[in-house]
Amino acid sequence: MEPSAKVDTQPKPRLIVRLGIFLASHHILFSALCCSAGIIALLFLPSLAKNTYLSENALIPGSANPLFSSEDVTEANKFIKGIEAAAGESRGGMEMSKFIVQQMKDLGAEVCYHEFLPHSKHFHPLKFFTSMTNDLAVRPNGTYSNSGTNTIGIIRAPRGDGKEAIVLVTPYNPQRVQANEVLSLALGFSVFSLLSRAAWLSKDIVWLSADSQFGEYTAVSAWLNQYHNPMFVGGVKHEPDGIAEKAEFTDFKRAGTMAAALIFKVGETRNYGDRDSVTMYAEASNGQMPNLDLLNVVHYLAVHRQGFRVNIETISSLLSSAWLRAIAEVIHTLGSILRKINPDWKLDITASDYVEGTANLASSIYNQALGVPTGSHGAFRDYQVDAVSLEFSPTFYIRNENAKSSFLVRGGRSVLTGLLQA
Amino acid sequence: MSLIPRAAPAASMAFAGRDPAVISLLKMLPLLLLLTFSSAAAPPAAASPSAVHNNNWAVLVCTSRFWFNYRHMANTLSLYRTVKRLGIPDERIILMLADDMACNPRNNYPAQVFNNENHQLNLYGDNVEVDYRGYEVTVENFLRVLTGRHESAVPRSKRLLSDEGSHILLYMTGHGGDEFLKFQDNEELQSHDLADAVKQMKEKHRFKELLIMVDTCQAATLFSQLQSPGVLAIGSSMKGENSYSHHLDSDIGVSVVDRFTFHTLAFFEKLNMYSNASLNSLFNSYDPSMLLSTAYYRMDLYKRALNEVPVTNFFGSVMKTIHTDSAYTGFLAAHDAELPLSVGNNILDHVMLQNEASARRSNIEEMNEAQLMSHGWTEVLLEQLEGKNSDVVVMYGLGTMGILLAISTWLSM
Numbered sequence: 138m139e140p141s142a143k144v145d146t147q148p149k150p151r152l153i154v155r156l157g158i159f160l161a162s163h164h165i166l167f168s169a170l171c172c173s174a175g176i177i178a179l180l181f182l183p184s185l186a187k188n189t190y191l192s193e194n195a196l197i198p199g200s201a202n203p204l205f206s207s208e209d210v211t212e213a214n215k216f217i218k219g220i221e222a223a224a225g226e227s228r229g230g231m232e233m234s235k236f237i238v239q240q241m242k243d244l245g246a247e248v249c250y251h252e253f254l255p256h257s258k259h260f261h262p263l264k265f266f267t268s269m270t271n272d273l274a275v276r277p278n279g280t281y282s283n284s285g286t287n288t289i290g291i292i293r294a295p296r297g298d299g300k301e302a303i304v305l306v307t308p309y310n311p312q313r314v315q316a317n318e319v320l321s322l323a324l325g326f327s328v329f330s331l332l333s334r335a336a337w338l339s340k341d342i343v344w345l346s347a348d349s350q351f352g353e354y355t356a357v358s359a360w361l362n363q364y365h366n367p368m369f370v371g372g373v374k375h376e377p378d379g380i381a382e383k384a385e386f387t388d389f390k391r392a393g394t395m396a397a398a399l400i401f402k403v404g405e406t407r408n409y410g411d412r413d414s415v416t417m418y419a420e421a422s423n424g425q426m427p428n429l430d431l432l433n434v435v436h437y438l439a440v441h442r443q444g445f446r447v448n449i450e451t452i453s454s455l456l457s458s459a460w461l462r463a464i465a466e467v468i469h470t471l472g473s474i475l476r477k478i479n480p481d482w483k484l485d486i487t488a489s490d491y492v493e494g495t496a497n498l499a500s501s502i503y504n505q506a507l508g509v510p511t512g513s514h515g516a517f518r519d520y521q522v523d524a525v526s527l528e529f530s531p532t533f534y535i536r537n538e539n540a541k542s543s544f545l546v547r548g549g550r551s552v553l554t555g556l557l558q559a
Numbered sequence: 560m561s562l563i564p565r566a567a568p569a570a571s572m573a574f575a576g577r578d579p580a581v582i583s584l585l586k587m588l589p590l591l592l593l594l595t596f597s598s599a600a601a602p603p604a605a606a607s608p609s610a611v612h613n614n615n616w617a618v619l620v621c622t623s624r625f626w627f628n629y630r631h632m633a634n635t636l637s638l639y640r641t642v643k644r645l646g647i648p649d650e651r652i653i654l655m656l657a658d659d660m661a662c663n664p665r666n667n668y669p670a671q672v673f674n675n676e677n678h679q680l681n682l683y684g685d686n687v688e689v690d691y692r693g694y695e696v697t698v699e700n701f702l703r704v705l706t707g708r709h710e711s712a713v714p715r716s717k718r719l720l721s722d723e724g725s726h727i728l729l730y731m732t733g734h735g736g737d738e739f740l741k742f743q744d745n746e747e748l749q750s751h752d753l754a755d756a757v758k759q760m761k762e763k764h765r766f767k768e769l770l771i772m773v774d775t776c777q778a779a780t781l782f783s784q785l786q787s788p789g790v791l792a793i794g795s796s797m798k799g800e801n802s803y804s805h806h807l808d809s810d811i812g813v814s815v816v817d818r819f820t821f822h823t824l825a826f827f828e829k830l831n832m833y834s835n836a837s838l839n840s841l842f843n844s845y846d847p848s849m850l851l852s853t854a855y856y857r858m859d860l861y862k863r864a865l866n867e868v869p870v871t872n873f874f875g876s877v878m879k880t881i882h883t884d885s886a887y888t889g890f891l892a893a894h895d896a897e898l899p900l901s902v903g904n905n906i907l908d909h910v911m912l913q914n915e916a917s918a919r920r921s922n923i924e925e926m927n928e929a930q931l932m933s934h935g936w937t938e939v940l941l942e943q944l945e946g947k948n949s950d951v952v953v954m955y956g957l958g959t960m961g962i963l964l965a966i967s968t969w970l971s972m
Contacts, residue, residue: 296664337812339664 179502183494184468184486213327216240217319224314233311234288237346238386240326241290244333246344249390251287253359255351285348287360290329291392294338302341302392304522305329306357306400306513308349321403322346324529341392347513357400358516364391365520397431398517398524403531414446415439418526421518424505428523435525445529450511451496452503465491612767613724615876617642617652620701622733622742624658629813630804632660633674634732634774634820636682641827642728643686645875653704653719655691657733657743667811674816674824676808690717698748705729705756707765723764728772728873732820735775737798738783754784761787768861770838770873774819776801779855791861793842795819796852803851818850832875839866 149155160167223236238248293299307325309318329344347356367389404416417435419426439445455461465488475482486494504511510518517524619642621635639654661672661683672683691700703709704719721727734741738750760766771792773781778794785792795802795817804814805821816824826844830836842865845854858865 294664296662296669298664336669337665337667 179498180464180495181468183491183498184472186494209327209331212330213323216326217323220319220322224311224319231286231311233309233314234286234346234348237288237322237326238290241288241329241344244290244292244330246290246292246329246333247390248291249289249386249388251289251360251363251389252284252387253287253356253363254284255355285351285356285359287348287356288346289360289390290344291390292329292333292338292342292344293392294341295336297339297341299341300393301396302343302394304343304345304395304398304517304524306345306347306398308347308353308356308400308402308513310349312350317403317405321401321529324401324403340396343392343395353513354510354516357513358519361516361520363389395517395520395522398514398522399527400512400514400524401527401529404528405530413532414448414530416448416450416528416530418450418512418514418528420501420504420511421515421524422510423508425518426505427514427518427525431523431525435527449497450500450504451493452500453496455496455499456492461492461495462488465489465495610724610767612726612872614721615647615651615726615728615873616719616721616766617647617728617730617874618655618704618719619652620655620696620729620731620733622657622696622731622740622748624743626660626663626665627813628658628733629660629672629811630674630816631732632656632658633672633682633815634817635730636672636687637674637816637820637824638730639687640680640682641824642874644832645827645830645871646832647874647876649686649688650716651876652688653690653717654688655696655701655704656689656693657696658693665812673808673811674821676806676810676815678810688716694743696743698742698746698752701742701748702752702756706759707763719765721765723767725766726768726770726873727766728770730772730774731781732774732817735773735777735781737777738780740773740775740781748781750781750784753781754786757785757787757790761789768872772823774802774817778802779857782857785857785860788860788862791838791856791858791865793854793856795850795854797855800852819845819852819854822846822849827870827874830870832871834871835869837866838868838870838873839864841870 219240220233220236223232226232234250238250241248291302305325305328307321309322325344325346329342332338332342345357345360347353347360349356415435417432419429419432421427436447439447468486468491469488472486510516512526514524514526617639619635619639621631623631635654635656639652642652643649660666661670668678670683671678671681673680674682691704703713704717707719709718719727731740739747741747757769760769767789769787769790771782771785771790773779773792773794775781775795777796777798777800779797781794782790782792796819803818805816805818806814808815822845823841826836826841842854842856847853
């Protein structure tokens with residue numbers, strides 16, 4: 138009797154095994170529970186998030202005088218006139234880049250051209266296994282009419298050690314030049330010229346005027362590719378007809394490791410109210426973000442020092458959705474109840490801030506999940522360089538001269554003080 | 560002195576066999592004599608810990624690197640300038656700077672370091688001797704400097720060569736916290752390490768009195784573990800408080816001085832080498848509302864009253880002379896002309912200088928004797944020539960030689 142009783146009763150399994158079996162048997166319930174907990178946590182996030190903290194020991198944004206004055210603005214205006222003239226007589230877009238190169242050379246910077254081809258449409262499944270890193274190489278038989286040309290200028294820091302560089306990128310389309318692109322080039326030029334006279338540079342400055350006829354991302358990633366993984370084209374160098382001086386600038390020049398990059402452009406005029414605005418784009422490929430201190434510094438400088446309004450991309454449909462507003466009200470009342478229980482528990486956020494915060498959050502999550510970079514700063518992130526894109530949106534008509542000057546001053550100042558922190 | 564105890568036992572033996580009371584009395588006599596002499600000898604032995612103060616040293620340490628810690632460098636260089644101005648020479652200052660702000664590429668004013676936005680005073684101008692620079696400023700080197708345990712190849716300029724009569728000023732600035740001070744962004748000096756080093760210094764008689772001044776966040780915690788006597792410490796803030804910078808220079812782009820050091824310098828700018836402002840007035844000049852923190856000082860290990868100690872006991876080095884009765888002879892008269900004349904109030908310094916002066920006089924006399932005893936022949940000559948003019952002597956000599964020459968030619972003819 139007893140031996141058979143012993144054989145029949147098996148020892149009870151361990152607790153963790155029983156827990157696993159329980160979870161697996163009710164998996165639908167648990168999945169639903171976890172998903173909804175995640176969504177609720179996401180909905181609480183904008184109200185629980187703290188304000189950004191800028192450490193006073195390391196980052197003191199806006200502590201230096203940027204010295205951007207009206208003389209720089211006159212210089213920029215001259216540049217605008219010059220480049221519009223060049224755009225007028227341009228054939229194939231080369232005149233504009235020649236004009237930019239001439240201006241950069243006058244400042245004493247090192248200049249070079251970079252030709253690139255657009256991404257080929259073919260998909261190479263074995264690309265990851267071979268070392269075909271450079272499918273954008275220049276074809277040696279000089280058909281530059283369907284290749285883009287970036288112009289690069291480099292200022293060497295007079296007393297620096299030349300090991301690191303900061304990159305400024307201003308994209309423009311030479312085939313179809315628009316007034317706002319001209320303004321962004323002028324902004325880039327004025328910042329560049331100020332930095333060429335600065336005695337306090339510790340890193341080299343690289344200014345890339347990216348040719349965005351095939352897309353901004355293509356141009357920047359082609360340049361970065363050539364910078365980090367150079368491919369040396371052997372054989373005869375072609376002599377394009379009629380542009381003899383271009384040949385001296387075809388040697389690719391480098392400036393050391395890139396510490397940070399800033400892409401800025403002037404967007405179309407919007408009517409967002411009375412303040413000029415800056416839109417920041419930070420999401421890079423595969424959900425990577427740059428060092429968020431970069432965003433904090435730009436935000437601080439733009440808002441507190443120059444009076445811009447900083448936007449981050451939002452999903453605009455969420456901004457006007459009714460159910461989100463309802464949730465906002467619920468959280469607001471919850472916050473007031475919690476404060477009565479214990480004054481330390483804070484959920485205070487106004488309903489409109491909450492709605493905007495959630496829209497920002499949703500847009501950021503969507504872009505990160507998709508993995509597609511929201512601008513050419515994504516190309517930098519592939520090489521572990523912190524980069525952010527700024528789009529300045531003026532509220533004036535582009536052709537208005539005076540407004541342009543003041544806008545230039547403020548934009549230049551904010552870019553410059555951002556750089557001084559680096 | 561030593562003969563009498565030896566004689567007493569002989570005397571007692573001579574009287575052996577007589578009165579036992581007399582014998583016992585005589586036996587006690589040498590003991591009594593020994594006791595009196597030992598007690599007479601004791602004060603000189605006890606006097607060596609309380610040796611006379613005869614030199615001042617300063618160890619000034621800046622522990623932070625990077626451009627945004629410009630103000631720590633400026634703090635240390637300002638204090639270096641003050642201490643030199645008040646009289647401590649470079650060979651008795653050990654200056655440790657963890658980074659080079661003057662030649663940093665971000666410096667808009669190359670090779671210049673300022674501690675005020677008016678840029679009136681360049682702290683890195685002339686005559687700055689940095690003993691430990693850059694990566695040499697480590698916790699290990701700092702503790703070696705304090706305790707004196709160096710490798711044999713370390714030069715004298717990098718050693719703290721203090722003795723038992725030294726007063727040492729130890730000033731440290733940088734980033735600190737609860738019971739630690741951060742060195743170079745990758746290591747820490749803890750309060751018990753510092754206390755241990757000070758204890759070693761005391762045992763090796765490396766200082767008579769030590770003033771520790773710390774300008775960091777939560778500075779008072781750094782000297783909370785000290786136990787050695789003769790140590791006075793002041794920190795710029797208490798536990799849980801931060802120490803703040805004074806002002807931002809927008810031309811340079813960073814803060815240029817800290818509040819505690821700024822007020823310390825403001826106090827010292829009013830003084831010169833001969834002032835007798837006391838440590839008490841220095842410590843009372845710190846106003847918590849101006850510093851935005853509470854300057855805390857620790858005086859339980861320091862036996863003297865603070866209102867009797869002049870600040871120049873630590874921050875300066877007062878050099879005075881006293882008039883002597885007779886002039887020094889020979890080339891030594893030139894040395895006297897270099898020392899500044901002044902009147903001093905400090906009794907200790909007076910005694911010290913009298914000791915110094917008498918020591919020098921005895922040296923001089925010895926040297927004179929050494930000169931005179933060497934040549935008997937020159938002694939005779941000097942005696943003869945004492946009252947006369949040297950030109951006259953030369954004329955006489957030439958005349959004698961001419962006469963001898965004439966006589967010899969006449970004889971040979």
